Amino acid sequence: MNNLLVVSTEVYSGKTGICLSIALFAKAKGEKVGYIKPVGNLPFKENGSTVDKDAAFIKRTLKMDEKVDVISPVVLNSPKTNRLFKGEQFDTQGDVKKAFDIISKDRDLIVMEGSAHINDGRLFNVSAYEIAEMLNAKMLLVTKLDNPYEIADDILIAKDQMKDRFQGVICNWVRRSQRELLTETIAPYLESLGVRFYGFIPREKDLLSVSVKELTEKLRGQVLCSESRLDERVDTFMVGAMGQEQALRFFQRQSNKAVITGGDRSDVQLAALETPTKALILTGNYTPTPTVLGVAEQKGIPVVLVDMDTLTAVDKTESLIGHVRVHEKSKLERIQALIDEHADLEGLLRDISS
16 A cells, blocks of 8 residues: 655645545546545534545545545644643544544555645644654655745755655646746756656646635625626735725726725725626625615626625635635646646656555
């Protein structure tokens, strides 16, 4: 049996999509594949248990029989950490090992997804390094290519820390302008230093967008009009906190956007509705005027009322837009196609088997 732990030194790196693509690729080749996310970082309630949201999604996608609280045996959250600080003892390594033993039975490959950051879980003795040692896993590093001249340092430091567990690297969200530098200069140099480069995933704007429906659910908002347009895609968001004339010029800079503003700012709301806007998010739980709702309905722009302040709404929106979530079938299929074209999963599976 082969064990692969997919990790990253930064959040929102795209690990979930890569884990799922590896698992589906191996299944298509006839291998019996299992998945586990030993340390979850996206807690939510399912059937009375706190589990990881990504783990629950992959369980359904791979049609695994195991319960989701086995697939995500340890889920980090503030209450649990506070209990640790107050002296409560947790056998998290034991929990992970028991779950792994269940999932690994009669399987050829176990794909393990690391938490948001490679160091997550150290307080509970279940950081990625500790899990790799405990479960005898190879480690695949996923890294975003933000600055191509800094990425080599990050990869080499990760390689030094992982030691013999280090299998190689996949670069994610690579811009077209960066591809030649990455594949013809950086990757060959890193390979000369013992870093196996398994390819890259191109950056695509559509993968970084979210639907108005997703945004509404994240903000726990109430849709006041144009519910039929909730499938529209949002690429970015803008905050309206200025006068109407300034707001109009400001909002004209971006299309496919959501505008977040106070529910009592009808002047800003009307300015946003005069520009290409996919959703109007009103904070403070203030109901907009009939004029605003009338214009929005006429233009087919959903108005979403949220019971939170603007800063909180911005934080929650920022955590969605620009960060790929593969919980949509179309996104998953596109990521798989990009990985098939630009990454060497065949070589990765061959190498971890040798």
